[in-house]
Amino acid sequence: MIRIKCPYCGERDHSEFTYGGDASIRYPALDASREDWTQAIFFRENIRGFQKETWHHLNGCRMWLEIERSTVTHEIKSVKPCHPDLQKIMDSKK
C-alpha cells in the first residue's frame, strides 16, 4: 500500500486519496484552439520512472496534491499542494 505524506494531515494510506492525473499538463485557456485542447486531453507520455501526478486527499483535507512518484517502484520523492498559495500559507505557519 502506498503511503502518502499529506502536507496538511501527515502520512496516510493511499485509500484516503484518489488519483487525479498527469500533473505536468498545463491546460490551455478556455478559449484556446481545439488543437491545443486535443493535445492537453488526449496525448499522454507513458513514463517509466518518476512522474508528476495529481492526487486528491478525498477522505482527508480535500487538498489537491502534486506528487512525484516512480511508476516502477511507487517511491514518492515529493508531495506538495497544487495551489501555490496553500504552500505559502503552510510555510508561514511553520
Add this chain to the structure above:
Amino acid sequence: MTSFRIKNYGKVNRKKAISFKWENKKYYGYEGDSLASALLANNIKIVGRSFKYHRPRGIMSCGVEESGGLVTIGSYDKRDPNVRATTQELYQGLTAYGQNAFPNVNFDLGEINNYLSRFFAAGFYYKTFMGIPPFEWGTGTSIWMVFEKFIRKAAGMGKLSTLPDPDNYEHAHDFCDVLIVGSGPAGIAAAKEAADKKLDVILVEQDSLLGGDQLGDRVFNVDEVYSELKNLNIRILSKTTAFGLYDNCVMGLLEKVTDHKAEVNDSLPRQRFWTIRAKHIIIGSGSLERHIAFNNNDVPGVMTVNASKHYLNRYGVLTGKNIVISTNNDSAYKTAESLYNAGAKVTVLDVRQDISLPPIFKDKIPVRFQTVPYNINGSRKIKSIDLATITDSSYKKIDTIICDQVLLSGGWSPVVHLLSHRGSSPTWNIDNLCFLPGNTKENISIIGAARGIWNREECIKSGIAGALDAMNKMGLTKTNYFFPKEGGWKNPIHPLYEVKHKKLISKSFVDYQHDVTTDDIRLAHREGFESVEHLKRYTTLGMANDQGKMGNIIAISLMADLLDKKISEVGTTVFRPPYTPIAIGALAGRHVGKHFRPLRVTPMHQWNLDNGAVMIEAGLYQRPWYFPKKNETLTDSYIREATIVRKSVGMCDVTSLGKISIQGIDSTEFINRIYANPFAKLPINKTRYGIMLRDDGIVMDDGTSWRLSENEYLMTTSTAQAGKVMSWLEELLQTRWTDLKVNVTSVSEQWAAVAISGPKSRDVIKSCVENSILIENLPFMGFVSTKLIDGIPCRIVRISFSGELGYEIYIESDYANTMMNLLWREVKKFNGCLYGLEALGALRVEKGHVTGAELDGRVTIEDAGLGKMASSKKSYVGSAMRKRGVLNSLEREQLVGFFPINKKHTFGAGTIVCEKNSIKGFGVGRITSVTHSPELGHWIGIGFVKGGKERWKNITLIGSDPVRNKQMELKVVSPHMIDPEGKRMHV
C-alpha cells in the same frame, strides 16, 4: 494411548485428553496436538486422496508446506475444505474428513484414475480444449462442456460449503516501528535487540507457539521465551500469518482467532485480517525442507526428515519404527540420532562420499554413502525401499530394505516469499543449493534461515544484526554490524533432486498436491514449454494451495537439466500474496450484508418510513420509492401518485441532491466557466438550470445554481454525481484557476429538501409560510429566503422537474421533520399525496427530462437536445471540444420519446431499437427510461435514436429486448410528451 505416543517426549499436555472425529470415528489426542499429530498418534496413515490420480496420501510435513494432509473440517455451513491438518490445532469435538475420495480415503473408487494416468498427464486440460487427436474431433469448448462435469467431479480437492458463511471476520489496523515475522531463534533475538533499543516491536508467529525450529528440540521452554518478551513490552501476535508484504512496509496478516476453539464466543471473530504499517520489516520466516523425486515417493509414510523430529519432540509421536532416512546434507543426522534414541531402528542413506560422523553412526545407526532411494514398494503403506547407487550417469538398484517409514531431505529452501512480493527476485546459491532473498532498497532486513543461515548461533547473530540494520535504515543510528555468511554445515550439500527410474512411466512426484510428476516436466519440455512460467501453467506445477513450497525447486532443477542450463539461468517463478490461503470472508471482514456499503439516509428518513414509504437505494442513499396504500403494488402506487401530482399536489423528499456552497469575489466568473449555459448575468434571488461538460465536451452533470448574493451561490447537482462534481470544482480551483478567489464547500448534509409539485402546490406553500405574498409573487426560477409559520428559516425556490407548477423547500436538516409535518398537513387538505422516486421518474419521463440514465458519459449536450441552452458568447469547460469531429456527426444518437404502436404493449429500459428488417447488433438506438404514463394512458419511454426524431418520421421501428425475450413495434416521438410548451409550470 497407543504405542506411537512415546513417554517423556513432547510438549503436549498429557493430563488433558481431547476427543475428535476422523471420518465419523472417534479418536483421542492431547491438548497441544495438531490434527496431524493426533492422526499419526492414532496410526492413521492415509488421510486423503491425491488430486488427479486418487493415490492414497499421508501426512508429509509438519507445517504450512503440507501436501498430503489436506482435510475438510466441520460440516454443513461450517464446512472448511483444504485445511492443512499439520497447522490445525486439535480441539474438543473437532470433526474432520479426508478429501477427494469416494466412498472414503481407505477405499476410493476414483483410484482407477491412477491406472488411466496416461490420459491425465501435463496439458490434459489444454489438449481437451484443442480437440482429441488423431482426428481433432470436438475441438473448442463443446467437448469441454461434455467432459467438464466428469472432470470436475474426479479431480479436485475439498468441497466448499455453498451456504452463506456463518462466521464473523474482522479487520484490524496497527502501527509499529519494527514488525518481525517469525519467532525462531533469529526472530526472537531481533525482537529482544530492537526492544532493548526502545523500539516499538510487533512479533508475528504463524504457529500457536513461539520458538520456530526450537519447537522441534527435545528441551525447549516456551514459557520462558514468553515471559522474557513480555517484560520487554514486545507485542506478540501468534496464530498470525504475514501473508503479503506491500509498499511502504505495509504488511497484510491473518490472525486465526477462534479456529482452534471448540466453543466459540459469538463476540469474537473467526479470523482477523490485520493491516500493519511499520517503519521497518524484519523477516525471519525460516526455511522449508525439500523432498526428493523418485519412483513412488508419495506412499503414505513418506515425510520430510525435520517433520518427523517435530512430531517426536513437540508432540511425542514416533512416526515410524523402522525408518530409512535419505539425505544430501548434514541436517538429517540430528534427527536420525533423536529417532534412534526414541527407540526406532534407523538407516541413513547419504548421496555424498564418506563424511566424518560421531561414533553412534558407526555403531548403532548404519549410514550408506553414495546411496539414494530408488523405489518404494507398497501402495497404501510402505513395505520396503529399493536402494540405488550411481554408476556412470544412471542409477543402479543395489539393495532392498524392509521399513515402514521413509524420511527425505533434499536440502532446504529459505522462505523468500515476502521479499519476493516486493518484486525482488531471489538468487540461486550454488554452495547451499537454494534460492536466497534478493536485494532491496526498502526498509526490509532478512535474518536467520530465511537468509540461508543454517547454524543456530549464527541465526541469533543475524537476528541482532537485523535489528541494528533496522535502526540504521530508519536513520536512528550508524552502527557497524555484519550479517553472518549463509550456510553453516560442516560438509557441503550435494545436489540430489531426482533419482530417475528405468521404468518408462514412473510416478515420481515433484508436486504432490497437483500430482505433477517428473515425467510431466519432461513432457512439457518436449512440447516446447521452456520458460518456468510456462512450465508452471502447463503442468499446473506449484499452483495448488501450497504454491509449490516443496516441489518448485525440483522442477526447476529438472528444467535446467533438460535445457542444459544452470538453475540460476532458469530462475524461479514469482511468488505472489497470499503466502498461505485466506478465506474470502476475512478479506471482506464486516463489509457484508447491509454493511457492504455505507448507508446514507436523509433527515426525514424515519418520517418517510412512518408515512408508509417503501425504500430504494439510489447510490448510497435510501430514498422513498413509493408510498403504497393498502394492497397496492408498485405500479398501482406510482400511477396513483403521479396522477395526483398532475391533478392536485404531491410532496417528495429530494434531499439526496448534491448541494455545494460557492463563495468568494470571483464566484460569478467561476460558475460562468463551469456551466455551458450563460450565468454571468443571473440576478440575485434567481436560479438557473445548468449543464456542466467535461474537458472533452461530453456532459458531466446537470443541476441548478442559485445566486444568493453578489458573491455567493448555492449549486445543486444530481444525487449520483454529487461527489464527483465537488472534487471537480476543487480540482479546477486548486490546480488550474489558482488566481480565482473562490471557496467551495459541500453542504449536502446541512440542507434537507422537499419538492412540492402540482397545480395546488402554491396554495399549500402559501399556508405554510409567514408571508404568503412572497410566494404569490415568486416568479418561475425565482427563490426567496423566508420563514415557515413556526419561524423556521428556509429557502423556497419555484422550480419544476414534474412539469407542473412546483416548488422546492430547503431547510436546515434538523428541522426536516417539522417541515414535513407542516407541509403534509396542508397537502392532505387538497387530497394530495406523498410520492416516491418511481412517480418522480414517471413525471419526468413524460416531460422528457434527462437524468443519469440518459447522461451516461457518452452523451453531448446536443445529443440530449439541450444544445440551444449552451452559450455561444463565452468560453467554458468543454466548449472547445464539444463540437469536435465525431461529436458533430448528424448520425449521432439523439434524445427522443418512444410510444408503442400497440398501446397495450410495454417495454423495458435497455431495449435496443432496431429497423424492421435488421434486428441485430446495436440497432439504431436504445431506450433508457420507461414508465406507464397516467396522463396518456399507455407505456412511454425516452432514449436515443440515430439521427433523431425527424429521421424516423412515420417509420415503425422494432424494440428488441433479447434479455427479457421481448419484441414490440415502436414509434419515435418528441421527448416532450406532455405540455411541450411548458404552460403548466408557468401558471
